[in-house]
Amino acid sequence: MLEPTTATMGPWFAFVRKRFDDADAQALCEAAFSVNYSQLISGTDLTVHASQIEVLRDFVRRRANGEPVAYIIGTKGFWCREFFVSSDTLIPRPETETLVETVLPFLSSKLRVLDLGTGCGALGLTIASETGARVLMTDVSCDTLRVARRNAAKLKIDVRLKRSNWYEDIEGSFDCIVSNPPYVASRDKHLQNGDLLFEPLVALDGGIDGLDALRRVVGEAPTYLCAGGRLAVEHGFDQADAVQTLFQSAGFHDIKLVHDLSHHPRVTHGVLP
Numbered sequence: 397m398l399e400p401t402t403a404t405m406g407p408w409f410a411f412v413r414k415r416f417d418d419a420d421a422q423a424l425c426e427a428a429f430s431v432n433y434s435q436l437i438s439g440t441d442l443t444v445h446a447s448q449i450e451v452l453r454d455f456v457r458r459r460a461n462g463e464p465v466a467y468i469i470g471t472k473g474f475w476c477r478e479f480f481v482s483s484d485t486l487i488p489r490p491e492t493e494t495l496v497e498t499v500l501p502f503l504s505s506k507l508r509v510l511d512l513g514t515g516c517g518a519l520g521l522t523i524a525s526e527t528g529a530r531v532l533m534t535d536v537s538c539d540t541l542r543v544a545r546r547n548a549a550k551l552k553i554d555v556r557l558k559r560s561n562w563y564e565d566i567e568g569s570f571d572c573i574v575s576n577p578p579y580v581a582s583r584d585k586h587l588q589n590g591d592l593l594f595e596p597l598v599a600l601d602g603g604i605d606g607l608d609a610l611r612r613v614v615g616e617a618p619t620y621l622c623a624g625g626r627l628a629v630e631h632g633f634d635q636a637d638a639v640q641t642l643f644q645s646a647g648f649h650d651i652k653l654v655h656d657l658s659h660h661p662r663v664t665h666g667v668l669p
């Protein structure tokens with residue numbers, strides 16, 4: 397496919413749209429040309445600089461190589477905000493918005509929330525900004541925490557961040573614990589495909605049955621939750637029964653399952669008596 401010979405936005409946008417789906421082409425062009433969507437579609441005749449075309453060429457090469465758009469442009473929308481992401485963080489997904497929705501009605505500014513394995517911080521930061529709750533966000537990786545800290549600073553959301561492998565370095569008790577832990581089974585072929593291939597395995601791989609991290613997050617939660625506290629976790633679409641059993645074994649009551657927008661069982665939550 398031949399590149400446009402003019403340095404105007406319209407032909408370059410059309411060129412990228414022929415190669416990728418509309419949403420990808422739009423995001424790549426907006427980022428390369430530093431424009432928003434309406435500028436992109438109304439600015440067909442706008443001249444773009446050679447350096448911007450060079451950036452777009454690099455974006456197109458990387459996308460053609462399978463790299464997720466979010467890593468190429470460095471951001472991803474979640475809830476109503478844009479979050480920095482890097483190859484040290486999972487790319488926030490709409491499924492995790494279901495987890496946010498699940499806990500929001502139970503939270504308020506006086507409550508303490510722990511977000512385990514925060515990644516870029518989308519979950520914990522959204523909860524903090526929507527409710528004013530006092531949120532502690534943790535991750536095992538310092539590089540990942542750096543991205544979360546950058547997001548907290550950019551969005552001016554007041555949270556605490558701490559390096560911890562699940563609960564290992566956590567003290568105190570919380571009114572609510574949330575987590576989107578790795579839950580894909582090690583041998584799941586999806587790990588070798590698409591976006592997942594580029595994402596940090598430590599954030600995806602949940603061991604042989606995908607439940608290693610969930611066993612820890614749920615099993616140890618009672619030590620860190622106050623009486624009446626709530627645990628809410630995201631899990632695989634086929635893990636609802638197993639996760640419910642983990643909640644029951646850990647002593648949780650009032651255990652509920654929530655489906656995501658694709659109607660998959662996705663979030664389980666329960667209360668510690």
Ligand code: GLN
Nearest residue numbers: 576577578579580599600
């Ligand atoms: N929802 C992701 C996927 O299946 C997995 C996220 C996770 O393991 N926490 O692509």
